Amino acid sequence: MDAQEILAQLPERLLPWFAAHARDLPWRADREPYHVWLSEIMLQQTRVEAVKGYYARFLAALPSIAALAAAQPDTLTKLWEGLGYYSRVRALHAAAQQIMAAHGGVFPSDYAAIRALPGVGDYTAGAIASICFDRPTPAVDGNVLRVVARLTGDMRCVDDEKTKRAHRAALAAVYPAGQCGLFTQALMELGATVCLPNGAPGCDQCPMRDLCRSADGGWKRLPVRREKKPRRREELTVFLLRCGEQTAVRRRPGTGLLAGLWEFPNVPGHLSAQEAIAQAETWGAQPHALEQVLHRTHMFTHVEWDMRCCLLRCGATPEGFIWADAAELARAYALPTAFRMFRDIE
Ligand code: SF4
Known part of the structure; x- marks a missing residue:
């Protein structure tokens, strides 16, 4: 089986697994774009457990995109206090104002328009477009890159843009019509809860185990990453x-x-x-x-x-x-x- 054939098996294996094992997270209660967008921005570089309280407080204070757009900068930084990477909340604010001015207050459904919002990169645009609008747009973050590299035994460096683009295109080709959002979330979930970054992954619980090229210990070498500069x-x-x-x-x-x-x-x-x-x-x-x-x-x-x-x-x-x-x-x-x-x- 070649790499693309392995990936083609993902939907029918992952979707039932996700239905049985998905964590109950507040932002999964609905597919409202504002909620999905806010959660994806908060979750960048931040643990799920740390985000939950911030997410609830932010939505209680600013329940709509219009309320976010009209908020004072000091109100926003106070709601974000302690979450870190404060440029995220400034970009959220600017994007909300752009949605009010350019889209009549309605979150855009088109990938290119979502990607054009301040603070929204390929990953976030892919997540929102697939989860909220059922588009076959993969959300390729570190978790998903790790899963794909290990599954297919791919030794290319996942920090290279070219590798990311190749993995994104390979995944886009296997997206299941009508279940794009669930598939995006299932891939993320596998990376976050089973195919873990530090220490041994839970290959015994993985629905892809028999097809995976790294289940026999090859995961120790994958994904290949660029060496980090010391702080x-x-x-x-x-x-x-x-x-x-x-x-x-x-x-x-x-x-x-x-x-x-x-x-x-x-x-x-x-x-x-x-x-x-x-x-x-x-x-x-x-x-x-x-x-x-x-x-x-x-x-x-x-x-x-x-x-x-x-x-x-x-x-x-x-x-x-x-x-x-x-x-x-x-x-x-x-x-x-x-x-x-x-x-x-x-
Ligand atoms: S079998 Fe193991 S290494 Fe392969 S994708 Fe599943 S958890 Fe990751």
């Missing part, structure tokens, strides 16, 4: 400037990492206690006690922050910062996880 490490001194019950925050620049979000004041490098006090004095905060020094690290995709956090009791609330008490900080200011982990330190 750049940056040192940072973060200041929790406390005056009475209030803590200083400021907004980050409008471009770059964590653009436009809130942060505790910080400077590059690891400052000594004396240097930290001197820095707070230059801000006019009149520091009188360095109460705690904590170390934390936070990973981004390409950067690792090595953070030294100094809790300083201060006698003044200089301009240049917003001074907020604990309740206000929690309610009104979207702090990314890198800073939020210091928020509740007493």
Whole structure:
């Protein structure tokens, strides 16, 4: 059996398996494009369990594309707080406004029009077009690439665009008419729950086992991936400037990492206690006690922050910062996880 013949067996094997084993996920309750779109964007680089709460809160606050389009940017970043990759929510907002302006508020059903929305790539467009509109458009993410590479014993690097295009085309050719959405979800499900990325896949439970070219241990070599560059490490001194019950925050620049979000004041490098006090004095905060020094690290995709956090009791609330008490900080200011982990330190 050649590779394409193996893939041609997927629909009749996977669909009954999916009917019996599909996880009950909130975004699978219907095929409303707004719901599928939102869930696919949230699930990028993020675990299913972490997304569930955010998904429910986001839809409760913004139940329609019109409500999303009309939302204030600060409302959106607050709803996204802690989920990471904040450019996703800015793109969602821009796309909702585009749907209102160019499509009369109705989510487009055509693949090319979906793909043209801000923040929507081949994977997301394929997922929405197949799940919501029954189009034979594969949604090829890391999970699906892994399944296809292992099933067919394909040694091409799955990080190469050419390989992705080839796998997408091979899958598109076997999509079952009338069940495109279920097939997309079944492929994703197999990759997410059986043909796992780390450690041994569950070949014993796999409906493709007898046809798979990697079930005998070949999965250890597949998929072939490009070597990742190590993360750049940056040192940072973060200041929790406390005056009475209030803590200083400021907004980050409008471009770059964590653009436009809130942060505790910080400077590059690891400052000594004396240097930290001197820095707070230059801000006019009149520091009188360095109460705690904590170390934390936070990973981004390409950067690792090595953070030294100094809790300083201060006698003044200089301009240049917003001074907020604990309740206000929690309610009104979207702090990314890198800073939020210091928020509740007493
Ligand atoms: S048999 Fe094993 S390696 Fe092959 S697709 Fe199924 S889980 Fe993956």
